Amino acid sequence: MRTFSTIIASSTPIGRYLISRLSLRRSHAISVKPQASTPPMAAADASNEESLRRTLAEKQSAVDAQGNAVRALKAAKASKSEIDAAIESLNRLKLEKSSVERELQSVVSGSGGGASVNREAFRQTVFNTLERRLFFIPSFKIYRGVAGLYDYGPPGCAVKSNVLAFWRQHFVLEEDMLEVDCPCVTPEAVLKASGHVEKFTDLMVKDEKMGTCYRADHLLKDFGNEKLEKDLSLSAEKAAELRHLLAVLDDLSAEELGAKIKEYGITAPDTKNPLSDPYPFNLMFQTSIGPSGLIPGYMRPETAQGIFVNFKDLYYYNGNKLPFAAAQIGQAFRNEISPRQGLLRVREFTLAEIEHFVDPQDKSHAKFSEVANLEFLMFPREEQMSGKSAKRIPLGEAGIVNNETLGYFIGRVYLFLTCLGIDKERLRFRQHLANEMAHYAADCWDAEIECSYGWIECVGIADRSAYDLHAHTKELFLHSRSQQECGEAFGRKAMDDEGALESKGENQQYEEVAKVISTLLKVAGISHKIDITGTSIGKRYARTDELGVPFAITVDSTSSVTIRERDSKDQIRVSLDEAASVIKAVTDGQTKWEDVWSSYPHHSSESADD
């Protein structure tokens, strides 16, 4: 049995937080978005900072030496002119030192110096305005609130509702994706198989006296960043050591983190009490299903598992054909140890996820050419490693993205985000470094937006290979509609047995017509599906009638088409251009079918209803 590839085409966290949760430990062996850690500081910046720290240390030595010289002259009761000249020299050295200090300060706190202060002030202003106008409200604030939970007020709800509607239009409708909607309450068995029960953890330390909990890596990160930014007397060597620590923080074991916390003498931030050793804390909210207390459950930490466990049904629904994509919008829950960064890291949020299933032997994408010429800021692995910056590259440039399907979705995400109003200059696609990626991933790109917290991951786009389906393989097989079917899904691109009956010749011209109408329907926001199976028109009508599809357009000429209404079985002839607008008008309630029926020539049901 060959394996089967899964691509998360897009995992857009929208809704309660708009921007995704960030910090899943990258060492997780399970299917979670890896941490969008700050990429390594560009090499140029780092070497500049290092040379400045060295210069600063030299200037400090010079100041110290000159200070000693002045004191020596005074002690030796040298002449006033001699002493004055030495003091003047000391002052000049001090000025030089101050100048280097300012330059270093400006480098370590971001370009321009004081930028972080400005960002902080800007964020606070925006935050205050959003809270005052009820875009968001700290949840349950009359009961003193709970960290990491926020309500949307009326304008926030309007934004969320618009974003979700556009997401459905841009992804689900445009790509004929299969949407599912699964419960948040999830039995343990599912999350054991996916690895979440064992490994969906962060490392935690406790204030040994007060019991307050902190994330171990956050304490080290805060310590390191503060030291680097504020302690200008830090030697270049010590600075390099800290920067290295920050870069590998996610790879450290509990023991290594604990050793570092001890080495730097880090204590509880609020009380300065000693801290416990780090230990893993599972981030899922636990509960119990049913009255017996015997079925453990969790609030789902991501929506994707609901798609994976339904894979077989969805594959069947798609006529046992690849590729296809499934999508889900819904709540996800993560019991963060100590939520911070405002709306960015929260305990409950709305996720919008897509899983696009492809034949692992053929990851080409029919519509890749539509996005290949898009040009935007890309930050490939190579550029990050060699200390360069993100650069504007055409998406189609050979060799940057692993395969066409992954590339296609990067392009679609770019269009989605810029249509939402994200500034092109503050949007980049950053490729994961080799050590950032989960072991099963073939390639992974994050859409990052530059905000007051820096560059923040907001969409993860990964080729997850077959990891997730494999996790549930045994159960998918056990409950297979037929073993053979499932074997096909995992093994090779299934034959389109209905498609094999297709008639050739004229059905090709008509297919073009169908595509034109399809495009017009998409623009009008009408969901639809092209059915080119070889079965009789009557059977095709019966299939969609059962599903409740109100209108069917039958293409049997290149100038006019038939529209059939389900309940009355009435059929009319309309010109090609009118098909979409007639259906749009009836669907929106601007006109009634009876009126349409009386305004267009009728089509005899004998001829088309088979």
Added chain:
Amino acid sequence: MRTFSTIIASSTPIGRYLISRLSLRRSHAISVKPQASTPPMAAADASNEESLRRTLAEKQSAVDAQGNAVRALKAAKASKSEIDAAIESLNRLKLEKSSVERELQSVVSGSGGGASVNREAFRQTVFNTLERRLFFIPSFKIYRGVAGLYDYGPPGCAVKSNVLAFWRQHFVLEEDMLEVDCPCVTPEAVLKASGHVEKFTDLMVKDEKMGTCYRADHLLKDFGNEKLEKDLSLSAEKAAELRHLLAVLDDLSAEELGAKIKEYGITAPDTKNPLSDPYPFNLMFQTSIGPSGLIPGYMRPETAQGIFVNFKDLYYYNGNKLPFAAAQIGQAFRNEISPRQGLLRVREFTLAEIEHFVDPQDKSHAKFSEVANLEFLMFPREEQMSGKSAKRIPLGEAGIVNNETLGYFIGRVYLFLTCLGIDKERLRFRQHLANEMAHYAADCWDAEIECSYGWIECVGIADRSAYDLHAHTKELFLHSRSQQECGEAFGRKAMDDEGALESKGENQQYEEVAKVISTLLKVAGISHKIDITGTSIGKRYARTDELGVPFAITVDSTSSVTIRERDSKDQIRVSLDEAASVIKAVTDGQTKWEDVWSSYPHHSSESADD
């Protein structure tokens, strides 16, 4: 301090289940929808059944007596003709008894006899089709599933998404409601205040050997219904006793339920093992918030509490004015003891709730006249008590509904449900009986739909008085923006201090124009708000600019109006009729503001931007 009224204008459960959860014990003193129990059997039917049972008993006695007579004649070796005549008479009596039996059978199992069998078959067919076409999927079925949890597949998602979009259009947009979106994870303090921690319970019994859990009232209900339907030898007195039991089931204490279970000798349905005494089981899914394990929390059992705890902010957002309505769509969670009735009673579902806040001294509604002439099936308390059927009544008929606001929302719910396609003949509005209503409710009506399970509540419309706000009063006050403000909210209709500045005369003509445009915008699905405050146009622009409202229409003539775009501050003049369609076209992306800008006469910003 006077009290303040709340009306749940509509609590439409949509989404995962489409039809609402039914069975909250009506004795709950908390703000939950009372149980949509089957209304008492119509008196006429009941008296018919009673008389049939009596007749049947008489016929049985006659058959028994005649049987004895035949045996006596045989023992006395009477003549053959005498014995034959007696046997003929016995057979005639048996036939008469059979006929009464059939009639009784037909009455107890619903009109027409076998109707329940047909309903069952119909339901199974629909259920199978919906499952086969993936409208729904039993959740996690590859892991053997969990009772009461269902996924929506692609067609189910499409239906849900359309229903929710229409709900927003029909209620939120049409009534300028304030939508909020609160987390599902809720700290215990909130649900203690609302009464859910103490009283959101069902009474449960356990199989004493196997530990399997059952709802105590369900066991009695099943026992009673089966006895009434299948045991035709049941005396009229015993039948009346059981019917009374079923009618008061919701009012029984744990002790009374336990006594009845013992009296009837009811055992565990699956094993026939003895059952424990009934005891309360809280229906909320419990969890723990944060890493300390010290903050207990629950998954919310309804969305309304999120609105109540935000009342003060929403009231402020509405300019400290009454009335106003707030709405919320979201997941609700109820850990049912033993879910049944397919998609009707489930453990997680999407609720759509509206809370309409009115001055308790003035429950009139400005738009009541728009629905007053609607005529549909109403089932007032009186009709239910006197054994009559639901009747077609105009909504405005004096004295049926407690007040105009409640009546207005009944009318809007009727329009909503029939627009969705609910058959008018299978939709009725049933008023709660006095003993059904929670103690705080002034009046309560359920929209009930007749389906294969009988008449099922799907929308609850209740005047809940000030119960909910009182429950959170202390906290609402503690965190008041100003004590006075909150006093006003609870005490009297706040003065519109900005409105007091309104200029009179011409603003009235313009108000009419504004209303015409507002109607056109509603039809186009564009959310908007009329601002008739007396502040300068410039200030009004600034207020909406901050909120991010892209377009403002200023009415300063009765023929043409100004449209101003936020980002460019450009202003154009368009005719009254065009205003809505121009904005619709730009919003939908059919045209760009730049093109509109170049096609219409410009308006100098000096004159309008103040």
